[in-house]
Amino acid sequence: MKTATPSLEMIAPSFGSSFYFSRYEENTNNKAHLWHYHPEIELVYVNGGSGKRQIGSHISYYTDGDLILIGSDLPHCGFTNEYTGNTNETVIQMKADFLGETFFQMPETKNIRNLFERAQGGIAFSGRTKKEVGDKIQLMESLPKFERLLKMLEILNELEQSEEFSVLNAGGFSMETRVEDNSRINGVFNFVKDHFQEPIALETAANLVSMTVPSFCRYFKKITNKTFTKFVNEYRLVHASKLLAEKPMSITDICYESGFNNFSHFNKSFKEFTGKSASEYRNAHRNFLS
Numbered sequence: 001m002k003t004a005t006p007s008l009e010m011i012a013p014s015f016g017s018s019f020y021f022s023r024y025e026e027n028t029n030n031k032a033h034l035w036h037y038h039p040e041i042e043l044v045y046v047n048g049g050s051g052k053r054q055i056g057s058h059i060s061y062y063t064d065g066d067l068i069l070i071g072s073d074l075p076h077c078g079f080t081n082e083y084t085g086n087t088n089e090t091v092i093q094m095k096a097d098f099l100g101e102t103f104f105q106m107p108e109t110k111n112i113r114n115l116f117e118r119a120q121g122g123i124a125f126s127g128r129t130k131k132e133v134g135d136k137i138q139l140m141e142s143l144p145k146f147e148r149l150l151k152m153l154e155i156l157n158e159l160e161q162s163e164e165f166s167v168l169n170a171g172g173f174s175m176e177t178r179v180e181d182n183s184r185i186n187g188v189f190n191f192v193k194d195h196f197q198e199p200i201a202l203e204t205a206a207n208l209v210s211m212t213v214p215s216f217c218r219y220f221k222k223i224t225n226k227t228f229t230k231f232v233n234e235y236r237l238v239h240a241s242k243l244l245a246e247k248p249m250s251i252t253d254i255c256y257e258s259g260f261n262n263f264s265h266f267n268k269s270f271k272e273f274t275g276k277s278a279s280e281y282r283n284a285h286r287n288f289l290s
Contacts, residue, residue: 011038011040011093013098016145017145017148017149018094018098018099018149019092019093019094019095019098019149019152020040020091020092020093020094021090021091021092021140021141021148022090022091023088023089023090023091023138023141024080024088024089024090024091025087025088034077034078034190035054035075035076035077035186035189035190035193036075036076036077036186037073037074037075037076037186038072038073038093039072039073039095039096040072040093040094040095041069041070041071041072041093041094041095041096041116041119042068042069042070042076042091042092042093043067043068043069043070043091043092043093043094043137043155044066044067044068044070044079044089044090044091044092045065045066045067045089045090045133045134045137045138046062046065046066046067046079046080046084046086046089047065047086047087047088047089047090047134047138048064048065048085048086048087049064049065049080049084049085049086049087050062050063050064050084050085050242050245050246051066051079051080051081051083051084051086051242052077052079052238052239052242053066053068053079053124053168054076054077054189054193055068055070055074055075055076055077055122055168055169056074056075056076056121056122056168056169056224057169057223057224057225057226057231058122058168058169059231059234059235059238060124060168060238061238061241061242061245062079062124063245063285065086065130065134066079066124066130067124067125067126067129067130067133067134068122068123068124068125069115069119069122069123069125069159070119070122071116071117071119071120071121071122072096072116072120074119074120074121074122074169075185075186075189076122077193083246088138090137090138090140090141092137092140092152094152096113096116104116109153111157111160111161112153112156112157112160114160115156115159115160118167121167121168121169121170122167122168122169123159123165123166123167123168124165124166124168125159125162125164125165126164126165126166127164128164129158129159129162129164129165130164132158133155133158133159133162136151136154136155136158137155139151140152169225184209184219185220185223185224187208187209188205188208188209188220188228191204191205191208192205192231192232192235193235196232196235196236196239196258196259197236197239197257197258197259198259199259199261200232202216202217202228202229205220205228216228232259233269234273236258236259236260237258237269237270237273237274239257239258239259240254240255240257240258240260240266240270240278241274241281243257243258244278244281244282244285245281245282245285251278251279251282254278255267255278266278
């Protein structure tokens with residue numbers, strides 16, 4: 001069984017700029033469904049809406065928009081599609097040395113270098129930081145090139161100083177041989193993304209990367225800091241979270257739609273994952289239901 005080829009995205013800076021800046025209206029970012037990676041650090045602001053957040057081996061559900069900083073070569077999916085309900089999405093991508101090899105070694109800027117290092121696990125910002133920095137990111141579109149660069153540095157400094165954040169892959173996500181490992185692990189991620197609603201045998205996943213089952217299990221745990229079974233179940237639980245918040249389906253239907261074939265196992269797993277029962281979670285997110 002084959003899966004989609006993982007994508008190494010080639011990024012060129014915006015014309016006349018040292019970094020890439022693009023703003024997508026509604027769901028026009030066509031990379032949203034693809035697992036991809038690139039050496040550039042990526043800052044993404046989603047203005048409103050709700051959807052899946054898939055970065056490294058971390059999978060979660062965001063509401064009321066998102067502000068994410070993704071480290072170099074950290075595989076991820078996009079965050080928006082036709083169901084997200086966001087107004088727009090702004091994407092900024094920059095090399096770690098986009099202002100020269102020594103710029104972020106200076107005393108005045110070394111805090112930004114620390115931010116880039118922390119972003120290797122992926123960072124989600126919340127609260128006032130998400131709103132205020134998000135507004136500044138959107139204003140960058142209308143700024144002249146030099147002022148846009150200054151605003152970019154101001155934003156990075158503000159993100160480094162913020163305490164309203166969580167590191168998504170806090171347990172670690174490592175690529176020892178980056179090109180080979182990214183190709184392997186992204187192939188597995190793509191397969192899970194496309195087939196999580198079906199039974200997925202360990203043998204099938206191991207065959208994708210031409211490994212025995214024991215070797216694959218050790219490899220996946222080493223790279224992602226979690227077992228393959230846990231990764232698949234988390235993918236299913238996040239999908240269930242999204243359906244509970246957005247769709248007026250019965251909880252039983254959501255269980256099976258999310259790839260679980262045992263309702264009691266689903267209920268137990270969902271409560272362990274979210275801290276709430278499925279009905280409690282739905283009630284807490286009732287305002288997202290149409």
